[in-house]
Amino acid sequence: MRIIKLNAIDSTNLFLRSLSIDTNVEDFTVVVAKHQTKGRGQMGTVWSSQDAKNLTFSVFKRLVNLKLDQHFVISMVASLAVINTLKKLNLPKLSVKWPNDILSANKKICGILIENVIKQNNVSATVVGIGLNVNQVNFSNLPQASSLLNVTGISYDLDELLQSILKELEILFDLVESNHFKTIKTTYESYLFRKDKPSTFKNEEGLFSGFIKGVSNEGLLEVLLEDNILKTFDLKTIKLLY
Incomplete structure (x- = not known):
């Protein structure tokens, strides 16, 4: 080194x-x-x-x-x-x-x-x-x-x-x-921040709620939405609000 x-x-x-x-x-x-x-x-x-x-x-x-x-x-x-x-x-x-x-x-x-x-x-x-x-x-x-x-x-x-x-x-x-x-x-x-906790996110369409479940193998954020839908998001398309 x-x-x-x-x-x-x-x-x-x-x-x-x-x-x-x-x-x-x-x-x-x-x-x-x-x-x-x-x-x-x-x-x-x-x-x-x-x-x-x-x-x-x-x-x-x-x-x-x-x-x-x-x-x-x-x-x-x-x-x-x-x-x-x-x-x-x-x-x-x-x-x-x-x-x-x-x-x-x-x-x-x-x-x-x-x-x-x-x-x-x-x-x-x-x-x-x-x-x-x-x-x-x-x-x-x-x-x-x-x-x-x-x-x-x-x-x-x-x-x-x-x-x-x-x-x-x-x-x-x-x-x-x-x-x-x-x-x-x-x-x-x-160690994911707010994993499995109700969280608020922001994308180009506005605010929405969901639960962080993990990441995909490619590093996309996996969020559980309403109606039990698991959706993945790229860093450029979503922001987790504190």
């Missing part, structure tokens, strides 16, 4: 993707930055983070024989790596707000951005970007955001957290390579 530490960068994901295009990047290369000027989240959102207060890093992972329709397992692996690390720290009420926002006590403390390299209908490599709010206290205009320090009252060592998450990622990617997809999916679904 190679770890590249930077004081400032536009985006650790962009840096790793560019590096992988220009050079033969070693498997499990990690880029960690004290400050990101253009940190990104899902759907083009901006990830805002105070300098040296939080953990912002990306991991380059080569994959073998992972079919394109199995790509969501990467998102599940990244989510569980963070969850497993935070469980050891006794963070309360951990959950995953589909597809991969990590919550503690219903507050977002971690965002994950997955960017895959596709070759011949297979995922040949992935860049997993993780932004974990650790020792930041104030989140102006972000009422749903929090941090480990806010939740527990404890300050944490960023390097120790990084090493713990990387170790969990290695374990979970080993499960992927040995085709333990069902185990990963079952565990991931057990």
Whole structure:
């Protein structure tokens, strides 16, 4: 494992993707930055983070024989790596707000951005970007955001957290390579935010109610609607309201 530490960068994901295009990047290369000027989240959102207060890093992972329709397992692996690390720290009420926002006590403390390299209908490599709010206290205009320090009252060592998450990622990617997809999916679904609870969603047609039941193998959200109809939704077509 190679770890590249930077004081400032536009985006650790962009840096790793560019590096992988220009050079033969070693498997499990990690880029960690004290400050990101253009940190990104899902759907083009901006990830805002105070300098040296939080953990912002990306991991380059080569994959073998992972079919394109199995790509969501990467998102599940990244989510569980963070969850497993935070469980050891006794963070309360951990959950995953589909597809991969990590919550503690219903507050977002971690965002994950997955960017895959596709070759011949297979995922040949992935860049997993993780932004974990650790020792930041104030989140102006972000009422749903929090941090480990806010939740527990404890300050944490960023390097120790990084090493713990990387170790969990290695374990979970080993499960992927040995085709333990069902185990990963079952565990991931057990942490789904508002699973089996009456929830309100929004799509282009307006608001509707339903029960989150799980995810499809392709990563679509499975929602039980009225009249006992199970329907799947893509990330671009639905929003779960708090």
